[in-house]
Structure formats: C-alpha cells, structure tokens
Amino acid sequence: MAATTADLKQRLRRTERRRRLGSLGLFAPSVIFLLIFFALPIALMLYRAVQNPEVANTFPESMAAIQQWDGEGMPGEPIVAEFAQELRDARDERQLSAPGRRLDYEIAGYRGLLRATAFGLPDEEPEASWTETLIGIDPRWEETQYWQALKENASPFTLDYVLTALDLEWAEDGGLQWVSEHQAIYLDLYERTLWMAFVITLAALLLGYPIAFLMTNSSRRVQGILLVLVLLPFWTSLLVRTASWMVLLSRSGPINTLLVNLGLTDAPLELLYNRFGVYVGMIHILLPFMIMPLYAVMRGIPHSHMRAAASLGAPPLRAFRRVYLPQTMPGIAAGCLLVFILAIGFYITPALLGGNEDQMISYFIAYHTNETLNWGLAAALGVILLLMIFVLYAIFTRLTGTGRIQMGT
Template sequence: MKMLLPSTVPFGRGPQAADRESFRAARRKAAARALLLAMPLIAFLLVTFVAPITSLLGRSVQNPEVRAGMPQLAAALSTWNGTGVPGEPAFAALAHDLKGAGQDGQLGNIARRMNFYKSEYRSLLFKTARAARSASPAQWKPALIDIDSRWNEPETWRLLKRASVSPTPDYLLNAVDAHVASDGSVTQVAADSAVYRAAFGRTVTISATVTLLCLLLGYPVAYLLATLPEKQSNRLMLFVIVPFWTSLLVRTTAWYVLLQPSGVINTALMKFGLISHPLPLIFNRTGVLIGMTHILLPYMILAIYSVMKNVSPSYMRAAKSLGAHPALAYVRIYIPQTLPGVGAGCFLVFVLALGYYITPALLGGAGDEMISQIIASQTNDQLNWGLAGALSCYLVVFTAVFYFIFNRLVGIDRLRFG
C-alpha cells in the first residue's frame, strides 16, 4: 500500500506569506502615490520656507565681503601674527585691493561691513581709496600712514583680519552683546552699549506675560464652550473664530484708536467720573499686552477647547459619587486631563508672541522693542544681514528649548485635535 505524504512546502512560501508580500507591495505602491501627490507641496515648502530660513541662518556665520572684495589683503593678513603693524606686503595688497574694489563697485559693501566694527571705518576706507587711485609710491606703508595715521594702529589691522575670515563667530557674539578682544578673549561690551540681551529678555517677558493672560482668560471660556449644549456652543464659537477673519493690522489699529488719551476708553471713563485725567494705555507695556492678548487669545481657547471636548463627564460624576467635593474633583480629576491642551495653547501663544512685530511697533514705546523689531531694523535699515541672521538663529534655538520644556512639563506631543 502506497503511503500518502503531505506535500512539503518551503518555510515562508505558503499562501499566507504570499498574501503578506502582496499586501506589502500594495502598501509600497500606495505610499509612492501619496509621495507623488505631496511632492508639489514639499517643493513649495522647500522653496518658500526652508530655503529662505536656511539662507538667513547661514548668514549668521558668513563673512564674504572683505574676503571676496579684497582677496590679496585677505591672503596677506592670513599669515600675519597680529603683533604690531603688518609689513609692506600687507600695505601694498591693501592699496591694490582698494583700487580694484572701487572700480568693481564693491568698496561700499566692504566699508559697510567694516563699519559694523567701528563707525569710522567707512570714511577711512573711502578716503584711502581716493588717495591710492592717484598715487603710486615706491613704498605703500609710509604713504598710507601719511594719508591717515589710523593705518599705523594695530587695532585697525586686527579688525581687518577678523573681517577677512569666513566663517566667523562675530555676528553670533554681537547678538549677545559680546565681541573678541585684541588678546583673542571673548568679552562683553560696555553696559551702556548692550542692547540685544536686554531685548531678548524683554521679548521673553512680554511673551510669557501674554501667555499667562491668555491662559487666565481662555481657560474659563474654553470650559464654557465645552460644557454648553452643542447648539449654544456653536453660536458662541463664532465670537472666537470671527477675529481670524479680520486683518491683524486692522485689529491693532482699532486698539490704537481705543487706547489713545482721547480714545474711546479714556473718554468713557472720564465721562462716568471714574478718572480725572486720561490713563496712559498706549505707547507703553500696557498697550502691548492688551493688543497682543486680544489677538492671541483665540489660539489659546481653541487649543484648550479641543481637549476639553474629549474629556468624558463620567469622570467628574464618578468622583462626586465617591464623595469628592466638586471643587476638589475639578482640580484633581478634570484639570489634569486638560493639561495637553493647556500646554499646546501656551506653547502656541508663546511662540507666536516671540515673533510679533506689528502690535509692539504700533502700541509700544521705546522700552518695549522686541527682538523681531530689531531683526527687521537690521534687515531693512542697517542692511546687516549677518546680525539679523544671528538674532534669528538664537530665536530659533529659544523656540526649540521652550518646546522641549513645555513638552516635558505637560506632554503637548500627546495632544489630539478633534
């Protein structure tokens, strides 16, 4: 009698394995189609968002003006040890490059770069360039020193050497009110010249205050919207969403009208006899806080509401049925479940406040200048893109640090909208 043996199938080659392979192939095809559909958006973000930001941040260490416009001088100073005044080759290279930079139209960029070190360098370079164009002495060192005695000062050449080095830490140091001294050590600038550290501190203080005000005002509103019947909640939600349909500039200008000494608020308070003279509500910190809180409050409300809406009321009923006081149950049971929304709202408001520009510029005073205003001034007025990039770099770092702090405290990465 012939024995029937079961057919031997190699391990992993049965019907189930084939199904798994076809499923993986279908998943790969679906992922490839999704990637192709997303490619236009990815390309758009790379061109309009990632590339400009990367370019700006890269300028914080780039130093091309002197190196590209005065190549012979940069090469001569690369071998100079920084002691005393360099020799004749460096002076001859300076004269040659000044002539060439003047003819190529690069002298203005070089002078502006050197002017970031000292305001007198622009006049020094242009004065020397004009004199060098009509001179051809046998020795350039005494000739240039006769043109201006500052060419006989080691500090002048030390700064030229620093300006000819790329990449450079100078912009990053300037952004925190520091610089490299003549002995190579990093020192802080004089207290009366320090600007940027105070601006960073002021920016963080204003942003944190606005975040706290938005939390205090937004949490009760979000709770009301989450606990009301759906029909009433949707009606009230319109008052939260409508500000998004209004221009930021229009809302800020409206507060400008309301808060001025002869504005609606002061006029009403004086009419009812509550005050005898107008309150200072504008061109100071008060106006900045009022305007920014009004504009950023909807972000806080929506972030907290999205979490509160998903908190089941059965937890509160269970706590009360077990004898917990309503206030204690609210603090111990309800609030901890809303912390992801609180964290997301605080982080969102705080980060948006860090980069605010229009509202502080219109409603604030001289002592309320935020770091975003300084970045805009360095970019548009001073044309100091390197310093603007350094300030932006620190702002990005601060934002990342604050994100990890918020995430560590309340776990905002666990937030689920909807």
C-alpha cells in the same frame, strides 16, 4: 498551499510598497516646494550669521597675506602694496561700499577713510613706498588698530555677529567676556521677549479657560453663541484688531473718555505706546488660539465624571481640582505652548501698540535688515529666535502628537 501563502505575502508586500511610493509621490510637491521656497531661503539667511565675506572677498590677495602678520606695529611693505592695489581695483569696480560698511562697525569712520584713500591713490607705481603713500593720503594708516581691523576681517567666516547677539566680546587675552553694562542689549531683549510671552500666555489661559469650560458645559445655543464670539476675532484681520486697539486706547479714545467722565481719573491715562497696550492687543489676538485647544480637549471629557465625583461627596471646587482639571492638562499644555510660540515671534502688534522699550526680537531682526543693514547681526538674532521656537515646538509635538494643532472652523 505553502507556496501560495508565500506568493500572497510577497504580492501583498509589493502592493504595500507601491502604496508607500504613492504616498511619497503625494507628499513630494509640497515637500519640494517648501524645501526650495521656505527651508533653503531661511537656511541661507541664517548662514549669514557666520559669514563675513565683505572684506575678504574685496581684497582677496592682501587679506590672505595679512593673516600672517603678527598684529604689532604695521604690516610689511609687500602686504601694504598688495592692499593698495586691490583697494584701487575695488574703487574702479565700485566695490567699496560693502567692505566700507563692514569696517565701519569695527572703527567708526573707517568707511570714509577707505573712500578717501581709494580716490587718493595714484594710478601708477608711486615713487615712495606704498606704505608712505597711504600715510601721505591719511595719517590714520600709521595707527595699528586700522590694520588690526582688516586682519580681524580677513577670514570669510566670523563668530562676531553671534557673539554680539549674545552680548559677548573677545577679551584682550583672546578669551570671551561680557560687554560692558551700557552696551549690553540683547540678553535683556531675550529676557523681555520671553517674559512678555509668558505674561500673555498666562493671561490668555486665565481668560480662556472659563470660556472653554462654559462652551462645553452649556446648552447648544449658548455653545453656538460663544463659539461665534470666539471665532469672529479669529477670522478678523490682525491689522483691523490692532487698529481698533489704537483707537480705543488712545488719549482721546473711548476708554479714556469714559474713565474721565466717570471721574475715575483726572487726566487721560497713557494706555498706548507702552507695555500695557502691547499686552492688551496681543492677548486679544492670541486668546482664540488658547480657547480652541482647550475646547477640543474639554469636549472629550464625559460629564459623568464630575457627577460621579459629586455623588461621592466631593464639593464642587474639589471635584473640579481633582477630577476635571487634571483631564484638561493636555489642552492647557497645547494651548499655552501654541500661544507662547506665536507670541515670541510677534512683530506687527508690538511695533504699532508699543514704545521703544516694548519691542520683541522680531522687531530687531527687521530693524537690522532694513535700517542698519547689519545683516549678519539680523541673521544671528534670527538663529537665536528660531532655536527658542524649535525647542518649544519639539515639546509641543511630544505633548500633543503632530498635526494636532487645532485651528478654527
């Protein structure tokens, strides 16, 4: 008898193990797909935040040597000679644009200096020293700062982009310091992004809570109508909704026409290309994401609770505050976090409805990727944005359990 039980247990364990393997097999295609085409690309992109390959890879020998230089006066003739020859090779292989762009961030005009020098270099050993040859082509090579810029970029790794993204810079003494006030951009950008997301989340909660409440506490027909009114914007293209707001809020749009005709304002109000426009558009787009989790939680609260509170003598407001509201807290938390997480990553809507002062982090990532081609900085901003998201997402899953994100349908 005992032997059979052990045998049965073992077979049961084996079956369970096989089923676990089966589950892994079902997960595998998705996990592998997302590892290759989602996680890996993002990881490689974020890695650019600390990479600094342009100068180090183009001039490998001289950059290895220049790290030994003390940074005073000029590097010795052997280093300069090595650099000049590698510069000539880079010219012949058309590899000048990447290091040129990189060095231009350090000292404006470096790109031109590098090009002019490369094309001025003789093809054979010069009669004078390489140092004199370079200075002969452009006297700027006599200035220490140009060599220091090379030395600072001699390593293929750098913290510069991350520091720039935090408005920090290296001080003279080697420590860190805040950049001067007129250069500081990014801390304000994070503050603005978080503040805008906060305002939008709060507004969505204040507008969405009553709707969700009425949806749960009314007849089936009213419930159905409200659900359609909430889901229609949800299924409608984001660009369509943004386009509508561009039309509605424009200077000659229906809202301004109405206000002027009613005599409420003398001249049309500026409702577009400012913070107001961004708020209106984003609240409209994110409101369904607030209502859905609230509705899901409220549906699970028995009506009898409020009636019990009332029969015990609680006035409606107190019954709501003491009995109903606390039970909806999970929905409030889930809805607010979801809206907040989605809001801080917004790009399209602020780009179309906002002005220069209303752009969020995403806009600057796109800007540095497409316009300035400062990919290291774009990556550093990406790291910071992603860190914010991960912290919030961790709180979200802790509060609601995984997979409980409620979507439409």
